[in-house]
Amino acid sequence: MSAASPAFTPEQQYKALQGPLDSAFFSSQVLIHQTPRQDIVVDKPVFNTSVFCHRDNLDTMSAPAAAATTSGGNAAFHNFNNDFAHIQDPNERRRLALAEIDKAPFGWYHVRACVVAGIGFFTDSYDIFAINFVTAMLGVVFFQNKKSKGTIPTTADTAIKVATSGGTVIGQLGFGYLADVVGRKRMYGLELIIIIFATLAQALSSPSPAISIVGLIIFWRVLMGIGIGGDYPLSSVITSEFATTKWRGAMMNAVFAMQGIGQFTAAIIALIVTAGFKESLLTGSKASTCQGVCQLAVDKMWRVIIGFGAVPGCIALYYRLTIPETPRYTFDVARDVEKAGNDVDAYMKGKSEGHPDEIRRVTTMVQSSAALEIPKASFKDFCHHYGQWKYGKVLLGTAGSWFFLDVAYYGLSLNNSIILSAIGYSGGSSMYEVFYKTAVGNLILVCAGAIPGYWVSVATIDTLGRKPIQIMGFAVLTILFIVIGFAYNKLSGHALLALYVLAQFFFNFGPNSTTFVVPGECFPTRYRSTSHGFSAASGKVGAIIAQVVFGPLRTRGAVAGATGRAASPWLNHVMEIFALFMLCGLFTSFLIPETKRKTLEELAGEVPGTPNYDPRHGAHNTEQKNYRTGSDDISDNVEAGAGTEKVV
Structure with a gap:
C-alpha cells in the first residue's frame, strides 16, 4: 500500500461501495480486472476491508466470508482460502487455481499419478502381448486331432486376437464418453475391474460339448478389450490434467511407455513357466506328439501366463479407486x-x-x-466446436494419424516368425525348445527396438516437441517400409532383422507415443476424454484391418506346409502398402498442433490472444456480467475517492 494513501472513515468506505451490484460481491477482499494473459493486475482498495466487511458495520452482506484463513507467511505456506477463496469471479479463481497445477514443481504426487496410470497400461500391454504365446499352447491342448495336429487353425488364431481389438474399440468410445459425462474418477478403476475379472475368467475357461474353448476365449477377450479400451482415454486425460505444463509430455509418455515393460514381462513369464515345466515338455518332440504329461504341462502354462495379467491390476486397483477427481473436470464440467x-x-x-x-x-x-465463461457440454456445442475447421482439423489429425499408424504397427508383427527364424529362434527338437526359443526371441526383439524407442521418446518429447517427433517417425518408417518391400527378396536374414529393429524403434520414438499424448492435451476439458477415445478407436479399427485383411493377404499363393519366407509370398507387397499408410500418416500429422510447453487452456482456445482462441468464451453468458463489469464499476467508485494500488 502506498504510504501517501489517505485514511477513510467507515462512512466514506460505505459510500464508495454504493453501486448497482448485489451485496454478495462486496464480501470480496480484492477487486479483479480480467486480463487476457497470466500477468493479471489486481486492484486493491487502500482502505482496510476488514472494517467494512465486519458484520457490525455491514449486516446486509450475504456472501460467505473467507474461512480458515491464515495470517502472515502466506508466501511460504500457501492456504487455499487466503489465495483464492476471497475472489468472487469464478473465472479468475479457476485461472489462478489451474495455474498452481501448471507451474508446480515436479513432485511425488506427479510420480504417483504416473505409476497408478502406468500400471494399467502395463497390464493392458501384457494381456495383449501374452496371447501371442498362448495361441500356440491352445493348439497343443485343444486341437490334438488328425486335421490340426496340435496347431490352432489360422481362423481361430485371428479371431482370438481380433476379439481384443474389437472390444477395445467399444471401450475407448464408451468410457471416453462416460468420463466426460459422469467424471474421470467415477470411471477410473471400473475399467480395471473389468480387465481383472475377464483375465481371471480366461485363465479358468474350459470347453464343453456346448461351447468350444475358442468361443469362450473370444467372449472373455472382448470383455477384457472393453476394459483395456477404457484405460486409453482415462489414463491419458487424468495424467494430462494433473501434470505440470513443463513435464506433461514426459509424464504422459512414461505412462504409455509401460507398454514396453508389459511386453517384456509377458516374454519373461513365458520363459519362466517354460523352464518350470521343462521335464514334461521334453517328452514331446513336436506339437502333434505333445500328449499326456506334456499336454497337461502346456495346459497349466497358458493358464498361468494369462492369469498373471491380473496381478498388477489388483495392486493398482485401490489407488485408482481413491484417486481424486481432476480439478479441471470439477471446474469446467461439474462447475x-x-x-x-x-x-x-x-x-x-x-x-x-x-x-x-x-x-x-x-x-x-x-x-x-x-x-463461468466455459460453455456447458452439449451435443449442440460439440457440433459447433468441431464444426469450426481450426478445431475439427485437430480431431481429424489425431484420429487419422492413429489409424494409419496402427495398420502398419500391428501389421509389422506379421514379420515376427520370419525375424525369429532369421536369428535362429524358431522351431526346435522338443516342445521345450520351441517355447524357449519363442520367449527368448521375443525378448530380444522387445529389448532391441521397442523399449529403447519408448524411453528415448520420454526423454525428448518435452524438448523436441510432439509434432516433430511424430513427423520424423512417419517419414523414417515410410522409408524403412519401402526398403523392406522392394528389396525383400534380396535382403539377408540379418539385414531384415536390422530393419525390423529400426522400425520398432521409430514406431515408439515416433507416432506410437505421440498419437497417445497429443489427444490428451489439445482438446477442451469438456470433450477431452471423448475426443481421445474417438482418436484411439480409429487406431484400433486400423489394427483390425491389419489383422483381418493383411494377415491373409500376405499368405496369398503360399504352398501348404511352407515355412519361413515361402509361407508369406505376398509379404513384400504388404510392406509396400504399409509404406503408403505411413506416408498418409505423415500428411495428417500436419493437422495437429504443437502442444509442447503450452497449458491445456491455451490449446483448448480459452486464452485470449492465442491462435486457437474461441471468442465464445469471452462472450459467454453476458447477462452474468455482474462479476466483471461490476468490478469495473466498483473500482471506479473506489478510485474516485481513494485511489488504488497495483498488485501484480
Whole structure:
C-alpha cells in the first residue's frame, strides 16, 4: 500500500461501495480486472476491508466470508482460502487455481499419478502381448486331432486376437464418453475391474460339448478389450490434467511407455513357466506328439501366463479407486468452483481430495455456475466446436494419424516368425525348445527396438516437441517400409532383422507415443476424454484391418506346409502398402498442433490472444456480467475517492 494513501472513515468506505451490484460481491477482499494473459493486475482498495466487511458495520452482506484463513507467511505456506477463496469471479479463481497445477514443481504426487496410470497400461500391454504365446499352447491342448495336429487353425488364431481389438474399440468410445459425462474418477478403476475379472475368467475357461474353448476365449477377450479400451482415454486425460505444463509430455509418455515393460514381462513369464515345466515338455518332440504329461504341462502354462495379467491390476486397483477427481473436470464440467479449488490445494499436498465447507460450497456453486465463461457440454456445442475447421482439423489429425499408424504397427508383427527364424529362434527338437526359443526371441526383439524407442521418446518429447517427433517417425518408417518391400527378396536374414529393429524403434520414438499424448492435451476439458477415445478407436479399427485383411493377404499363393519366407509370398507387397499408410500418416500429422510447453487452456482456445482462441468464451453468458463489469464499476467508485494500488 502506498504510504501517501489517505485514511477513510467507515462512512466514506460505505459510500464508495454504493453501486448497482448485489451485496454478495462486496464480501470480496480484492477487486479483479480480467486480463487476457497470466500477468493479471489486481486492484486493491487502500482502505482496510476488514472494517467494512465486519458484520457490525455491514449486516446486509450475504456472501460467505473467507474461512480458515491464515495470517502472515502466506508466501511460504500457501492456504487455499487466503489465495483464492476471497475472489468472487469464478473465472479468475479457476485461472489462478489451474495455474498452481501448471507451474508446480515436479513432485511425488506427479510420480504417483504416473505409476497408478502406468500400471494399467502395463497390464493392458501384457494381456495383449501374452496371447501371442498362448495361441500356440491352445493348439497343443485343444486341437490334438488328425486335421490340426496340435496347431490352432489360422481362423481361430485371428479371431482370438481380433476379439481384443474389437472390444477395445467399444471401450475407448464408451468410457471416453462416460468420463466426460459422469467424471474421470467415477470411471477410473471400473475399467480395471473389468480387465481383472475377464483375465481371471480366461485363465479358468474350459470347453464343453456346448461351447468350444475358442468361443469362450473370444467372449472373455472382448470383455477384457472393453476394459483395456477404457484405460486409453482415462489414463491419458487424468495424467494430462494433473501434470505440470513443463513435464506433461514426459509424464504422459512414461505412462504409455509401460507398454514396453508389459511386453517384456509377458516374454519373461513365458520363459519362466517354460523352464518350470521343462521335464514334461521334453517328452514331446513336436506339437502333434505333445500328449499326456506334456499336454497337461502346456495346459497349466497358458493358464498361468494369462492369469498373471491380473496381478498388477489388483495392486493398482485401490489407488485408482481413491484417486481424486481432476480439478479441471470439477471446474469446467461439474462447475463446482469451491470443490475444485480445495482439490487443487489437497493435490499439491499429496492428499486424495479437498473437503470444503458444504454450505459455502453450495452457495458458491449456485452463484458461480452460470457465470463461468466455459460453455456447458452439449451435443449442440460439440457440433459447433468441431464444426469450426481450426478445431475439427485437430480431431481429424489425431484420429487419422492413429489409424494409419496402427495398420502398419500391428501389421509389422506379421514379420515376427520370419525375424525369429532369421536369428535362429524358431522351431526346435522338443516342445521345450520351441517355447524357449519363442520367449527368448521375443525378448530380444522387445529389448532391441521397442523399449529403447519408448524411453528415448520420454526423454525428448518435452524438448523436441510432439509434432516433430511424430513427423520424423512417419517419414523414417515410410522409408524403412519401402526398403523392406522392394528389396525383400534380396535382403539377408540379418539385414531384415536390422530393419525390423529400426522400425520398432521409430514406431515408439515416433507416432506410437505421440498419437497417445497429443489427444490428451489439445482438446477442451469438456470433450477431452471423448475426443481421445474417438482418436484411439480409429487406431484400433486400423489394427483390425491389419489383422483381418493383411494377415491373409500376405499368405496369398503360399504352398501348404511352407515355412519361413515361402509361407508369406505376398509379404513384400504388404510392406509396400504399409509404406503408403505411413506416408498418409505423415500428411495428417500436419493437422495437429504443437502442444509442447503450452497449458491445456491455451490449446483448448480459452486464452485470449492465442491462435486457437474461441471468442465464445469471452462472450459467454453476458447477462452474468455482474462479476466483471461490476468490478469495473466498483473500482471506479473506489478510485474516485481513494485511489488504488497495483498488485501484480
